[in-house]
Amino acid sequence: MSPTSSSSLPSQPPTPNAWGAFNGTRRSGRTAQLLSLDDFEAAARCVLPRPLFGYVAGAAEDNQALDDNRQAFAELALVPRVLRNVAERDQGVTLFGTRYASPFGVAPMGIAALSAYRGDIVLARAAAAAGIPAVQSGSSLIRLEEVVAAAPGTWFQAYLPGTPERIDALLQRVAAAGVQTLVVTVDIPVAGNRENNIRAGFSTPLRPSLRLAWDGLLRPRWLAGTLLRTLARHGMPHFENSFAERGAPILSSRVQRDFAARDHFDWSHIARIRRQWPGRLVVKGILSVHDAALARQHGVDGIIVSNHGGRQLDGAVAPLRVLPAIADQAGDRMVVMLDGGIRRGTDVIKALALGARAVWVGRPFNYAAAVDGEAGVAAAIDLLRAEVDRNLAMLGATRCADLGPEHLMDRRGPWALCPPAARPSH
Ligand SMILES: Cc1cc2nc3c(=O)[nH]c(=O)nc-3n(C[C@H](O)[C@H](O)[C@H](O)COP(=O)(O)O)c2cc1C
Numbered sequence: 404m405s406p407t408s409s410s411s412l413p414s415q416p417p418t419p420n421a422w423g424a425f426n427g428t429r430r431s432g433r434t435a436q437l438l439s440l441d442d443f444e445a446a447a448r449c450v451l452p453r454p455l456f457g458y459v460a461g462a463a464e465d466n467q468a469l470d471d472n473r474q475a476f477a478e479l480a481l482v483p484r485v486l487r488n489v490a491e492r493d494q495g496v497t498l499f500g501t502r503y504a505s506p507f508g509v510a511p512m513g514i515a516a517l518s519a520y521r522g523d524i525v526l527a528r529a530a531a532a533a534g535i536p537a538v539q540s541g542s543s544l545i546r547l548e549e550v551v552a553a554a555p556g557t558w559f560q561a562y563l564p565g566t567p568e569r570i571d572a573l574l575q576r577v578a579a580a581g582v583q584t585l586v587v588t589v590d591i592p593v594a595g596n597r598e599n600n601i602r603a604g605f606s607t608p609l610r611p612s613l614r615l616a617w618d619g620l621l622r623p624r625w626l627a628g629t630l631l632r633t634l635a636r637h638g639m640p641h642f643e644n645s646f647a648e649r650g651a652p653i654l655s656s657r658v659q660r661d662f663a664a665r666d667h668f669d670w671s672h673i674a675r676i677r678r679q680w681p682g683r684l685v686v687k688g689i690l691s692v693h694d695a696a697l698a699r700q701h702g703v704d705g706i707i708v709s710n711h712g713g714r715q716l717d718g719a720v721a722p723l724r725v726l727p728a729i730a731d732q733a734g735d736r737m738v739v740m741l742d743g744g745i746r747r748g749t750d751v752i753k754a755l756a757l758g759a760r761a762v763w764v765g766r767p768f769n770y771a772a773a774v775d776g777e778a779g780v781a782a783a784i785d786l787l788r789a790e791v792d793r794n795l796a797m798l799g800a801t802r803c804a805d806l807g808p809e810h811l812m813d814r815r816g817p818w819a820l821c822p823p824a825a826r827p828s829h
Pocket of ligand 1 (some may be wrong): 458459460472510511512513540541542560588687709710711712713714742743744745763764765766767769
């Protein structure tokens with residue numbers, strides 16, 4: 404199913420609970436044994452060379468933000484309602500006038516074309532085929548024009564420098580490619596401190612070394628199926644979308660990537676982008692209710708509450724913890740979305756119940772692409788979709804819009820909610 408503009412929605416929607424019947428039958432040999440999103444991580448570890456797996460899995464410094472992204476979900480318990488006839492279920496959501504089949508999408512991830520052959524296209528096409536949104540990263544190795552041609556409707560994420568000429572040139576290129584939704588990531592004024600990348604031997608560009616060659620040789624399927632195939636058919640990958648012009652190659656002993664002036668970027672640049680960008684504008688990396696308010700004042704259409712999957716400021720608050728205040732602040736005036744730590748349908752449900760319109764999933768879809776290309780990503784989407792469907796039913800809900808705080812409880816403190824007068828006297 405493809406995403407449809409609300410104006411062109413089919414008169415007969417697909418069977419609302421079509422996903423509920425899913426039991427893994429669509430999965431091919433490589434993913435047949437993978438029963439949850441976390442299973443894809445273990446499988447990808449066996450496919451990807453150590454530096455690359457380390458880059459995808461890793462986070463900043465001591466993993467406090469990474470770990471708390473999961474912990475925040477674990478602290479919430481679900482409160483189901485029963486006997487509500489949930490036979491007609493539809494987990495679809497509308498974002499900026501487009502109807503999507505599920506309330507989750509593929510988050511932007513750099514260098515995806517090293518995880519899987521043509522990785523950005525794999526992610527975008529699998530998402531489009533499943534009727535969910537995908538965002539192509541600005542740190543990607545395939546020209547955005549190619550990705551949009553392969554999967555029209557793909558969103559584009561930019562890391563913008565604080566220099567107006569370079570911003571303008573990139574915006575013109577993105578608009579000319581037919582991108583309708585631009586995501587500007589704002590939580591990276593400087594690079595995060597990812598010691599684990601250094602330990603795993605990862606850098607951008609990758610530096611040729613005996614160790615790197617050895618790491619590649621230890622993963623022959625990846626070496627032949629992804630790296631050598633890419634080099635043979637497309638030449639050395641470069642950062643194609645950091646600017647209007649081509650950036651650094653992915654492998655080089657000397658070239659430095661150009662991060663110049665990212666730390667100059669401020670709200671005046673968002674104002675400038677808003678004046679120029681004709682499409683939907685989303686700001687990714689908001690964690691403060693004050694910044695959410697500023698985004699709204701600057702005419703931003705949507706925000707992604709995110710700590711970059713714990714990869715930037717270690718110790719940054721988990722997005723789920725600040726989501727209720729931000730969603731409350733935004734009201735109906737801005738679309739609020741969230742990412743970070745979503746691994747289960749119940750995580751999706753919890754974020755929606757706290758006010759997110761949709762959520763984004765990063766690492767698991769990257770692993771899925773590494774494990775089995777487009778089929779792998781399709782399988783991962785199916786798994787998460789089936790979980791959301793099942794969870795909606797068991798909560799007594801038929802639509803995402805039915806979800807609210809009444810479905811949630813602090814796992815550690817239910818007793819405090821029971822006033823003394825309400826307690827039975829035995
Ligand atoms: C390998 C990798 C590369 C990423 N590259 C980008 C990027 O280029 N731009 C961006 O805005 N976010 C990037 N992110 C962050 C994701 O978009 C998203 O915020 C994060 O992965 C969500 O957390 P999760 O992985 O726990 O789902 C990257 C994340 C990963 C894992």
